[in-house]
């Protein structure tokens with residue numbers, strides 16, 4: 001059974017060659033046959049010279065990586081319809097979009113896009129020696145949104161979207177086969193639209209990703225195709241990683257892969273961003289390889305963290321038990337996203353202030369402080385320090401609001417002032433993660449943007465708390481990016497469409 005570890009480089013990871021060697025070493029040492037590089041726009045394709053963000057992986061890095069690790073298959077995971085957003089939101093890439101300034105899918109009815117897909121496949125095959133070439137295909141939720149697609153697919157089949165999907169992907173998969181390689185594609189769209197599987201070349205490998213339970217129910221639906229069972233480390237929805245959910249998912253997928261005699265096992269590891277560095281989960285990667293061989297392997301996931309076990313227990317088990325925003329859910333971690341993604345950390349206060357009320361803040365800090373105490377290295381410590389700063393930021397905002405509501409502007413400002421330094425220290429953690437393991441460059445900027453916004457909000461409190469407007473804007477209004485003095489009714493909010 002083929003064992004793959006897939007690393008997600010698309011969340012702004014910027015690995016040096018040494019970092020790539022480090023990933024490959026972990027993969028090899030753990031017993032994986034292959035290292036998957038999930039790329040999206042983070043590969044410097046010659047066909048898209050306009051998409052090479054700073055730190056994108058280069059063809060030369062791949063040549064070196066392949067030469068240095070000849071026994072490890074380096075599998076490219078490229079995206080040729082959905083998850084094209086890193087291209088679509090550049091000036092040159094916007095012409096390929098399915099919808100205007102929305103979503104993450106390109107238009108399969110745009111001949112220029114189809115031609116670009118062909119160029120990307122040809123280039124990928126020329127650079128990567130891997131037998132398997134994974135061409136994406138997941139999460140194409142915008143199928144048939146544009147008028148060109150609607151006209152094309154009308155009346156073509158009972159399930160027109162399935163038709164559109166397979167019309168796009170069948171020739172691309174065949175192109176990989178014609179080059180003497182084996183194509184691979186994610187399975188989710190076939191599960192959603194079974195008719196999409198018609199005409200898909202039977203030599204295609206289906207990567208069936210199921211992040212809860214296993215693939216027992218889904219893999220048999222791909223009868224006639226070789227299937228790879230894909231569990232994940234539950235990170236995208238976690239403060240750090242949900243231990244129990246990860247353990248169940250990996251063990252169940254491994255068991256199903258054995259029971260159903262599947263072609264392989266691929267541990268997907270997604271979204272080590274928002275100040276959660278990749279190297280903090282490396283022990284889980286090694287553990288999953290052993291479980292893939294033996295689903296009943298006696299070592300538990302948390303035990304596999306060795307000297308970091310106490311740290312992992314605090315952040316991966318105890319924090320989850322706090323419930324609320326810390327619980328395992330199907331949603332990306334809301335507190336982290338609201339603090340860091342939109343450039344306005346006060347959104348986190350608006351939605352999650354109950355996390356630091358009624359003594360909950362002390363309980364959270366106790367768990368996080370414990371993890372700091374036990375953190376054996378920089379990668380673990382940085383996760384903990386970032387989480388502590390996030391909880392402290394919520395506490396600061398909540399206290400500042402109380403003073404603001406009580407018309408104590410000086411007290412509100414003096415509460416908010418240290419929050420600037422919190423985000424400064426978060427930016428430093430981001431920089432360390434970037435230098436140590438090629439972590440997100442955007443994380444550093446996110447923290448700087450948040451800090452600037454806090455300064456703006458402090459100034460607004462100075463300017464408007466004295467009654468100058470004749471009314472006191474609600475705290476979430478004053479701290480919003482779109483706050484406009486005298487727009488008491490918030491027409492920027494009432495007319496949300498004008499901001500789309």
Ligand SMILES: [Zn+2]
Pocket residue numbers: 098106107108109110144145146147148149150
């Ligand atoms: Zn279209």
